[in-house]
Amino acid sequence: MWIDPSQAVARALVTHGHADHARSGHGTVWATPETLAIMALRYGTEMGTPVPYGDGFEANGVKISFHPAGHVLGSAQILLEHAGERVIVTGDYKRRHDPTCAAFEPVACDVLITEATFGLPVFNHPPIEDEIRKLLDTRNAHPDGCVVVGAYALGKAQRVIAELRRAGYDAPVFIHGAMQKMCDLYEAHGVSLGELIPATGLAKGELRGGIVVAPPSALNDRWARRLPEPVTAMASGWMRVRQRARQRNVELPLVISDHADWNELTGTLLELRPSETWITHGRTDALGRWCELHQLKARALDLVGREDEDEG
Amino acid sequence: MQAFAALVDALVYTRSRDAKIRLIADYLRATPDPDRGWALAALAGTLNIATVKASAIRAMAEERFDPLLFRMSRDYVGDTAETVALMWPDQQTAKAPPSVAEIIDLLNATSRARAPSVLAELMDRLDADGRYALLKLATGGMRVGISARLAKTAFAQGFGLSVDDVEEVWHALRPPYAELFAWGEGRAERPNLADSAFFRPFMLAHPLDDGVVDLSEFAAEWKWDGIRIQIAATGTETRLFSRGGDEVTAAFPEIAATFTGIGVVDGELLVRGDVQGGEAASFNALQQRLGRKTVTAAMQAEYPVFVRLYDILFDGAEDMRGLGWTQRRDRLERFAAGLDPARFDLSALIEARDFDHLAELRGAAREAAIEGVMLKRRDAPYLAGRKVGLWYKWKREPLVADCVMMYAQRGSGKRSSYYSDYTFGCWGEDGTLLPVGKAYSGFSDTELKWLDRFVRTNTVARFGPVREVEKTLVLEVAFDAVHESKRHKSGIAMRFPRISRLRRDKPAEEADKVATLKAMIG
Numbered sequence: 084m085w086i087d088p089s090q091a092v093a094r095a096l097v098t099h100g101h102a103d104h105a106r107s108g109h110g111t112v113w114a115t116p117e118t119l120a121i122m123a124l125r126y127g128t129e130m131g132t133p134v135p136y137g138d139g140f141e142a143n144g145v146k147i148s149f150h151p152a153g154h155v156l157g158s159a160q161i162l163l164e165h166a167g168e169r170v171i172v173t174g175d176y177k178r179r180h181d182p183t184c185a186a187f188e189p190v191a192c193d194v195l196i197t198e199a200t201f202g203l204p205v206f207n208h209p210p211i212e213d214e215i216r217k218l219l220d221t222r223n224a225h226p227d228g229c230v231v232v233g234a235y236a237l238g239k240a241q242r243v244i245a246e247l248r249r250a251g252y253d254a255p256v257f258i259h260g261a262m263q264k265m266c267d268l269y270e271a272h273g274v275s276l277g278e279l280i281p282a283t284g285l286a287k288g289e290l291r292g293g294i295v296v297a298p299p300s301a302l303n304d305r306w307a308r309r310l311p312e313p314v315t316a317m318a319s320g321w322m323r324v325r326q327r328a329r330q331r332n333v334e335l336p337l338v339i340s341d342h343a344d345w346n347e348l349t350g351t352l353l354e355l356r357p358s359e360t361w362i363t364h365g366r367t368d369a370l371g372r373w374c375e376l377h378q379l380k381a382r383a384l385d386l387v388g389r390e391d392e393d394e395g
Numbered sequence: 396m397q398a399f400a401a402l403v404d405a406l407v408y409t410r411s412r413d414a415k416i417r418l419i420a421d422y423l424r425a426t427p428d429p430d431r432g433w434a435l436a437a438l439a440g441t442l443n444i445a446t447v448k449a450s451a452i453r454a455m456a457e458e459r460f461d462p463l464l465f466r467m468s469r470d471y472v473g474d475t476a477e478t479v480a481l482m483w484p485d486q487q488t489a490k491a492p493p494s495v496a497e498i499i500d501l502l503n504a505t506s507r508a509r510a511p512s513v514l515a516e517l518m519d520r521l522d523a524d525g526r527y528a529l530l531k532l533a534t535g536g537m538r539v540g541i542s543a544r545l546a547k548t549a550f551a552q553g554f555g556l557s558v559d560d561v562e563e564v565w566h567a568l569r570p571p572y573a574e575l576f577a578w579g580e581g582r583a584e585r586p587n588l589a590d591s592a593f594f595r596p597f598m599l600a601h602p603l604d605d606g607v608v609d610l611s612e613f614a615a616e617w618k619w620d621g622i623r624i625q626i627a628a629t630g631t632e633t634r635l636f637s638r639g640g641d642e643v644t645a646a647f648p649e650i651a652a653t654f655t656g657i658g659v660v661d662g663e664l665l666v667r668g669d670v671q672g673g674e675a676a677s678f679n680a681l682q683q684r685l686g687r688k689t690v691t692a693a694m695q696a697e698y699p700v701f702v703r704l705y706d707i708l709f710d711g712a713e714d715m716r717g718l719g720w721t722q723r724r725d726r727l728e729r730f731a732a733g734l735d736p737a738r739f740d741l742s743a744l745i746e747a748r749d750f751d752h753l754a755e756l757r758g759a760a761r762e763a764a765i766e767g768v769m770l771k772r773r774d775a776p777y778l779a780g781r782k783v784g785l786w787y788k789w790k791r792e793p794l795v796a797d798c799v800m801m802y803a804q805r806g807s808g809k810r811s812s813y814y815s816d817y818t819f820g821c822w823g824e825d826g827t828l829l830p831v832g833k834a835y836s837g838f839s840d841t842e843l844k845w846l847d848r849f850v851r852t853n854t855v856a857r858f859g860p861v862r863e864v865e866k867t868l869v870l871e872v873a874f875d876a877v878h879e880s881k882r883h884k885s886g887i888a889m890r891f892p893r894i895s896r897l898r899r900d901k902p903a904e905e906a907d908k909v910a911t912l913k914a915m916i917g
Contacts, residue, residue: 204460205468205481207523323481324472325407325527326811334408369467376461 084142086161086172096147098174099158100125100237113140115149117157117272121237124268136185152176153187154341155238156269162190170194171357177340178347179211182245183238183274195357196384199365200342201320204373208320208344214337215243215250221314221335222294228312229257229290230335233299233319236262238341240296241269243318244276246339247294257282257290259297259306287311303332320344349373396492396521398426399434400528406539415545420553423576430495432571437532438539439546440639442570444502446510447533452479455511455518459483470860473811474538476530483526486519493517495532496571502533543639544780554579562779566594566640592627594636595659595708595716596779600769600786607750608787613770614720615745615753618788619703620678620766620875621665622685626650626702627709630657646687649695650702653738656730659709661777662702663742665764675703675764678890679878703742704731705769708777716777723777757791766875767791793873794915796821796907797898799828800868803850804861806835813843814850814862817894819870821885822908828866829885829909837873837893846897869898869906877915885909887916 084094091108098104098114100121105114107126112119116133123131134140136159139148149159154175163170171192178187201208222230234240240262247256255278258266266279282295283306291311301307302315317333320340328336343351348370352360360381362370367383374381402422409415419438423431436442456465456479465478472478493501498517505513514533518526531537544558547565551558556579567588568575577583624643625636633651635644644651647664666684668676683698684690707715707727715723731741745768747753757768767790775785798819806815816835820828838846849868856863873895880888887909 203468203471204464205472205478207481207485209523325404325477326473328408330812332410334410336408366467366471369464372461372463372467 087174094142096161097122098152098161098172099155101155101175101235104174113147115157115159118159119157120268120272121157121265124264136188150190151185151188153178153181153184156184156241156272156274158184160188160190162192168193170196171355172196173198175200175342176351177343178351179208181242181341182249183241183269189351189354192355192357194359194361195352195355196361196363197348197351197370198342199348199362199367199370201340201344202348202362202366202370204345204369206320206323206340206344207346208323208338208340211246211339212250214318214339215246217335218243218247218294218316218337219250219252221316222292225312225314226292228314229293229295229310230316231295231297231302231307231310231313232337233302233315233317233333234296234339236265236298239318239339240298241266241274241276242341243296243337243339244279245274248275248277252294253277254293255280257285257293257295259283259295259301261298261301262296282309285309299331349377352379353377396495396498396525396528398422399430399495399532400521400525402434403528403531403537403539404524406541412545415541416549416552419541419546419549423550423553428573428576429571432573432576433495433499433532435546435550435572436570437535437537438541438549439543440535440537441543442499442532442535444499444533444535446502446505446507447514448507449475449534451507451510451514452476452530452534455479455515456482458511466859470805471811473805473807476534476536477527480518480523480526480530483518483523485522488519490520492520492525498529498532499571550575550579559779560585562596564588566636567591590629590631592629592632592634594625594627594634594640594642596640597623597625597638597661598706598777598779598786599781600788601781601783603770603787603789606787608770610747610750610753612773613787614724614773615747616705616742616769616771617745617760617765618767618769618790619663619665619675619742620764621663621675621681621703623661624650624664624702625659625661625708626654627659628654628657645689646684647700648690650700650738653735656734657711658707658713658730660702660704660727660730661706661708662704662739664700664702667699667701674762677764677876677878679888701738701740703740705742706777718776719774720771720777721773757789760791765791791875793875793895794877795871795873795895796831796912796915797869797901797905798831798872799866799903799906800849800864800870801828801830801866802861802863803846810843813847815843815847817846817870819872820866821906821912823885824910830883831885831887831909831912832872832874832889832892834870834872834892834894837895838897842894842897867903869901869903870894871896871898877912879916885912887912 085092086096087098087104088095093110095109096113097118100118105122112131113134119131119133134149136149136151139146146164148162152158152160152174161172169192171190175198176187234243244256258279260281260283266276314334316335316337318337318339320342322328322336322338361384363384371381371383405418406415452475469478501513517529547561548558551561564586574586578585623638627634633654634642635647637643665675666680668680707723707730710726747756770787772785798821800817801820802818803814804816806813818830818833820830823829850862850864853865854862855865872892874889874892876890877887
């Protein structure tokens with residue numbers, strides 16, 4: 084039995100629906116009902132056993148249960164219990180408020196296998212309210228153009244839209260065609276996103292003064308030519324570093340991340356105080372160094388099939 | 396300070412030149428004196444806070460952060476100031492954010508030793524963007540894609556002036572430019588410049604590339620490989636300026652002391668070499684005199700400098716710049732006749748029958764101090780900057796060698812996620828590779844991506860930010876010259892090396908030998 088295997092296997096536990104964690108072709112999948120729905124949407128019908136948050140089952144004498152990770156809809160930490168020892172695999176997680184998914188639940192454990200995507204002390208994500216305010220200010224300053232926000236189709240896009248609604252923005256949000264089905268799925272799971280209109284096929288005039296949400300790959304693509312004088316925004320934790328934003332031709336960087344930032348990563352370690360920490364993808368070296376400075380036992384776990392900077 | 400920080404951030408993300416100009420102009424109009432003057436100086440690169448050096452920022456970081464975590468962060472971000480600004484914890488302080496002027500005053504009033512703690516107190520009063528702007532302001536390197544010219548253009552547009560008029564007075568004024576803003580807002584006359592020796596912008600050349608010119612329209616002279624210099628003398632003071640308008644009088648006191656004319660001339664500063672029979676020596680010799688704030692008598696004797704004159708901008712108080720090159724050359728010859736020939740001579744014209752003949756002369760010239768040929772339109776006035784069709788530089792064909800990549804390092808700024816700085820070597824007598832140079836240009840973006848992947852997949856060792864790679868990739872390196880160097884194990888150093896081709900077809904054993912390069916020393 085594997086957790087988030089990068090190759091097709093007979094029996095897989097999947098933490099969440101992002102492609103580098105949930106790949107297709109496994110024999111049997113255990114995941115939250117939301118994650119299974121996301122996988123079904125992306126890969127067609129999949130064999131799967133839904134495991135709701137808090138529920139568990141036993142396999143090979145190990146008790147396995149799923150707990151909210153706060154990353155995207157359905158994202159889970161996986162707790163493995165055997166002979167009194169508890170191991171948590173966080174998957175990807177964050178501690179900030181997110182109206183589109185269940186909040187991270189700290190689970191006491193002996194071994195913590197944590198992600199470290201933003202495991203450098205330069206990553207301190209600002210409050211999302213500030214970033215949404217920047218987005219709205221820019222939109223208001225460009226009544227004849229539009230703001231196009233690059234956001235990953237699963238999670239980030241819905242979170243940006245939901246936060247816009249929370250900030251009182253009730254105009255329709257224009258979305259790239261590739262996002263429609265995922266937004267529908269979120270709606271079906273009770274995440275209300277307000278009025279969404281596909282941007283594809285609209286005349287430039289209809290998009291003026293609007294906010295368009297599209298996958299990052301569409302920003303510098305032919306697709307973006309249909310937009311009226313777009314200001315290019317990008318919602319990602321990597322936007323914290325100026326030259327990274329410039330490399331992607333971003334004019335309005337929005338530091339919005341679905342991953343824990345440095346303070347969340349280190350804060351979680353201090354809160355849980357596991358007797359051992361294994362650090363997976365991301366900056367294993369820096370978080371490992373921090374553990375050393377704080378006398379927490381830690382080691383790096385190199386995983387294959389995980390490129391850094393592929394999501395954020 | 397928040398307004399300035401917002402401007403700096405907006406400039407980082409704005410690509411269009413016009414949009415940058417609008418941002419700066421809006422800021423300059425909306426901001427009171429003296430904040431806007433300091434900001435303008437920071438953007439134009441004329442702000443120099445003597446108490447703060449880059450080392451002050453490192454010192455501040457080392458005191459607060461774990462050195463290992465800081466180094467990892469710095470390697471990732473690619474910029475020390477930004478790294479510190481991002482790592483610095485937000486403070487809950489009652490003190491209001493400082494104004495630009497308050498920052499400048501505090502830093503100017505402190506000592507170099509106290510500067511890190513003064514900076515730290517200011518950091519505590521700012522948010523991440525403010526801290527970034529503060530550190531950039533304090534160290535003077537803004538890196539927001541703004542040239543001095545663009546900053547002046549923005550000022551000119553903001554206040555409805557011509558940028559050439561602004562340029563003309565700019566170098567006579569000092570930050571925070573109160574007179575400039577008073578003039579811009581119509582509260583005062585144009586600043587009076589009589590009796591001050593100040594910098595006038597240089598006229599610059601385009602590369603000729605594969606073009607051909609008619610020698611009846613263009614005059615040809617050698618392009619000397621020294622540093623371009625302007626001498627401005629009023630009779631009461633004489634000042635020397637480098638190409639960017641920085642004053643370098645103190646580094647070359649013998650030039651200022653022996654210049655007896657009144658006016659402004661343009662020329663090349665060179666070192667006289669004994670081995671060259673009193674002719675100009677290579678740039679390598681001149682390098683011994685560069686970057687020094689003051690210079691000893693021994694240095695003056697060992698590396699005697701002189702100026703080879705190209706042009707004249709003012710003869711006495713008379714502005715020559717509107718005249719054609721032929722007339723100016725005539726005035727220059729008369730002007731130079733009155734100067735000490737040991738310190739000042741004329742850049743000779745090249746007598747060529749036609750363009751083909753000139754190409755032949757250029758090909759044959761292997762003198763160390765000759766970089767190529769300059770072509771100047773005979774009827775062209777002396778205009779600031781690089782104007783199309785008037786002056787061309789036609790550099791000598793570069794030398795090339797096949798070298799093997801040995802080490803790679805991440806670049807800075809835009810390139811901070813790429814391994815873009817390469818150290819390469821040639822084969823020594825004993826069959827080992829010896830480093831002969833370092834290059835970080837000459838390749839396309841596509842080639843850079845390929846090189847970056849090569850480095851990542853062929854790393855054999857890591858030393859901090861440096862990766863040692865498998866010695867398998869041959870790089871064809873172009874360079875302008877080779878000279879002896881005691882600092883390098885190979886005994887040589889290249890002038891202006893750049894990657895000219897990736898020789899993925901060539902086995903590393905067939906790369907050049909150090910001895911081949913030594914034979915090119917000229």
